[in-house]
Amino acid sequence: MSTFRIAVFASGEGSNFQALAEAANTDTLGGAKIALLVCDKPSAPVVRRAEQLGIPAYVFKPKDYDSREAYEREIVMRLEELQVDLIVLAGYMRLLTPVIVHQYRGRLINIHPSLLPAFPGKDAIGQALAYGVKLSGVTVHFVDEGMDTGPIIAQRAIDIVSGETAESFAQAVHGIERELYPTVVSWFAQGFVRLEGREVTVTQADTKDYR
Known part of the structure; x- marks a missing residue:
């Protein structure tokens, strides 16, 4: 079976x-591997992380292009060359155009x-x-084309305790993100996720903690 590639x-x-x-390196990403990092900020710490991990990076400056569509067309070409199966947004601070969303x-x-x-x-x-x-x-x-409006795959709730600060709650949220995201990507890599309209079904996986 071919490797499931993510960008x-x-x-x-x-x-x-x-x-x-780390999940990919410990074989807990369902067999998926990161084929590419895409980053719009050459000085971002994530670029150094990719270098240290030996993961290829496509790094660009949006101001060097006439439009968002122009640099997204280049990104799509690179994704297709690498036969990427899934795009995973992880703190990407730019809205995507139909060039990527539709493709x-x-x-x-x-x-x-x-x-x-x-x-x-x-925020x-x-x-x-x-x-x-x-x-x-x-x-x-x-x-999808909206702002955080696409069909929901998984959720995990966290109590907000009395006296919670933005910093303390953000730390709790980010801890959950680092657990949940690799789990969901592993579902995709194993072919467990089905989308019909707005209904998402996850089969053959233990999802009780993520609904």
Whole structure:
């Protein structure tokens, strides 16, 4: 059976990228391997992580292109050359255009630090704390044309305790992200995920903790 190849798109520190790479190296990513890092910031720490792990990186400066579509066409060419099966967004701070969204529909996922559809967009953790909810969490979802509106694949809830700060809650959320994302990617690598309309079904996997 051929290797299931993923491309990780990231713009910052790369903690989720690191978690995925470690899962791949310990054979807990369902047989998936990271074929490529895509990064829009040459100085981002995630680029150094990729270098240290020996993972190829496609690094670009958006300002060097006339449009988002222009650099995304280059990215798609690279993804196709590597026969990438799944795009995994991990702190990629740019909205995708139809150039990628349409080409990889059903093979493009993101992780978001809230229980969607609550608190989409930027600073989801701050939004949740400001609203005063007692429960938030993490969502892994398919990417569509909207802002965090794609079909939900998995979620994990976290209690917000009295006196919680943005920093302490963010630490808890990021810990869950580093556990949940490799698990979901492993489902894809093993062919467990089915998408019909907005309904996502995960078969042959223990999903009780992620609904």
